[in-house]
Amino acid sequence: MANLKALAKDTAIYGLSSIIGRFLNYLLVPIYTYVINAGSGGYGVVTNMYAYTALLLVILTYGMETTFFRFANKSGEDSGKVYSTILTSVLATSALFFILVLVFLDPISSAMGYPEHPDYIWVMAATVALDAFQSIPFAYLRFRKRPYRFAALKLLFILMSIGLNLLYFVILPKLGLNPFGIYDNGIQVGFVFYINLFCTGFITFLFYGEYKDARSGFDWSLMKRMLGYSWPILILGIAGVLNQSASQIIYPLVRDGEEGVRELGIYGACIKIAMIMAMITQAFRYAYEPIVFAGAKDRDSKEMYGKAMKFFIIFTLLAFLCVIGFLDVLKYIIGESYREGLRVVPIVMAAEIMMGIYFNLSFWYKLIDQTLWGALFSGAGCLALFAVNFIFIPKIGYMACAWAGVAGYGIAMLLSYFVGQKKYPIAYPLKDIAIYVIAAAVIYCAMQLTSKFLGTIPQLAVNCVLIALFCALIVKRDLPLSDLPVIGKHFRKSC
Template sequence: MHHTVKTLGKETIIYSISNIIVRGCSYLVLLLQTNLLTPSAYSIITEFYGSYIALGHVIYDLAMDVTYLRFVHRLGKSYTFNAVITILLVTSFIFSILLIVFIPQIAKLTNHLVHIRYFYYMTGILILDTLLMIPLARLRVEKKTFEFLLVKFLQSFAHIIFSFVLLYCPICLNSIAYWISNGLHIQIALNELDAVFIANLLSSVTALALLFAQFQGFYWVWHGHTMAMIGRYATTSFFTILFFKVNETLPLLCFRKLVPNNFYTTHTKEEILGNFGTSCKLTVCITLGIQAFKYAAEPFFFANSDRKEAPRLYSQTMYVFILVSCFCLLLLSINVDWIAKILIPNARYRYTIDTVPYLAFVYILLGIYYNLSTAFKLSNHTQYNTWISAWGSLVIGLTAFLMIPRFGHWGCVYASMSGAVAMGLLGYYMGQRCYPIPYPKQGFLILLFTFLVFRKIPLWRTQLAFLGIGWSYICLHTTILILFSILAVIWKKSTKLKK
């Protein structure tokens, strides 16, 4: 069993390294954007990518990546790949036609009539990313880690190059406008925001070209029984993922509408939204690990579901996840000030960095819920996932409605945290009824302890100021390292005793 957990850990580390490289490239793109755009202009990027494109991905993807992982071993790699790709090609075409037809109404509803062309860019991004999804999932299933990492890296590197060229070489952007004018007979003046979307489109095209070999031998599959079976499983997973994504995006989606115009004395609410969107990206060290864990854990959970010791295996996985996540959160809380100065050199974007540890804590809670939701997947009660996610959306919506007008961007934090806590508690209760897993209670105590500690870290830094900045940081880091080392040793000894 320890060997199996170690294998999962190794795969998580591999994906973490790849994600660090990819996110490092994304950070460079962020630097290029924030160096040129004002916080008010960047708020448009935050809203489109943080809300509209994020939700669009869920609708276009239709949970087919999870469905592919579920059926690939049952129906065969080639057949499952072709069946899922067939579904996505048909649905993407339908969704894109509907989206293009209703873009004027959507732009009016979201108060973005001035930015209506960005919705057309969004459509292209959604189509390309949907086509990339299953080939990347196929590489994960086939354990072609190097190929997976290479594609992700080259896509990210292309994003940097295209962003730099389009943002800082106006002649290139003007050339694209000239091509659109002559080729499509549409007169348009492109700006820096256009460059952001176009760079994304071009990087996705690059990744699709690299994965073109995955589509060789593709044939249409439309067998009624297969499609019905895939559709039944995907439907429940789709609504679960949809509500889950609504939980993430709803506070940002509501921010501009709920915050009064004169709420902030020194900033406009658009500038705060741009700041807050940047702060969300500073949780990168936590979100990277959780995303890497998901990449490795999805095949792992399904592959080990038939083993007798599976419940205890999942219990150990949860404890390790909490231990590592909490350790990283405390390190982030201690160092967030100087990390922000390095990663966001433009001081205009550092107004909301005090929210970063709380945002990271929310992602950890969602990662814990992801572990808990394993019980629903393995017991074929995935509908509970949907209802719990819907419950989280309701809690977040109500909290956002009450908190955002009163607390501004902190209301977004409170809403997200309340929804994650509600989902975690209900997920634990329902999961134990469907598929009992003996989760170690000390893991949840560590989580509570971490929350209480990181809220006091700014106070501790003040109280240890007499040691000097350097020694106070050393003292805090050493204390956390010793504490979590002791917890890890105790866990290792207890698991040996249980064998």
């Protein structure tokens, strides 16, 4: 129970920084989608480039975040030496990657479809190299239980990024200013990447305290053991990120021409609305991962894993209903020329819920040091995703991308559950989980049905009532008001 309370506290802090950060980052979506018309394909370029960035980030960290938590909490290991060795390794590989990109810049630019913009490629490479290096100090902050510094650095990055994007895309054009001739060829989508590089580089310099803690040098024998643990996690990570971003990489290859880039921009803009699930999962991961490895030997750890799974599903379902219930308001996040793709939102959110469940299920093979299983599960899911994309994108366009995510995560989730119950059985409260899933499905169907007959305002009112009913179910079954912090004492007195 103490672990659950620590999980809730840390998730709240990490979640606040993640949710506020993502919410503030959403300000970039209307900036881009209102300034860059869907027909230009500019936002499709941004979507495509960031998909490559996500994949490269996983490759350049090669599972060292999870490996750090595993080895830093192992008895007999020096956590300081683990941190120092991993930090040195990731720094070296990130620098090597950037140098290789510079050497082969022209052929890489041509292969990616941007022969006229090699600057996109080297800027992306520099940014992802710095991001990979940053991931280890950020993991170190989580290990040291310093969520406030973690949150402050994350939010600072977001605020800087928003400020500079507002300056370039909105403020300076409105004032009619053209410093250094930056608008001689109009507003350029490449500045999205330049701003990101500047902000990432600035945050990298702020880890001076964490760099000082890496005093133990590099231990090659330790590194070999950690690589033996991490390489399946790397495969798992590649498969996992491909489940998230492969569609955005594949789409321009399957759907050639300007129309493909335009459609990709629409899809990329609309899935931003669905990314609240990614926020919740990320916040949960930041708090949950250190607690799982630190408490693996506790007698009640498996019970805690089961309860954590249940509450994760409960609140992601609630988030799903809130987004769908207020989609008529949330749609104004993106420009009007992109809104034709809003039908992907519930499908992408369902896929993100499956991804979160899969993450929760993934700890059994990490705790018994059989991470190869994770690579196999994610690989199977990834193959399904590729198959759906290549077969159905030519037929149904970006809707195939949304359904491919469901197929990929669904397969990985089911495989991990059934194999895990044999290798490391955990008594998940399946009956309770099923009740919430069915309730959420019924409410979703009711929202969709009533939307055909009601106007926007009456529909929002009905949706509020339906969401309130789901909240009442949560309170009735699993979260009585008397147990809530601060206000709970008032309900206990009244009982």
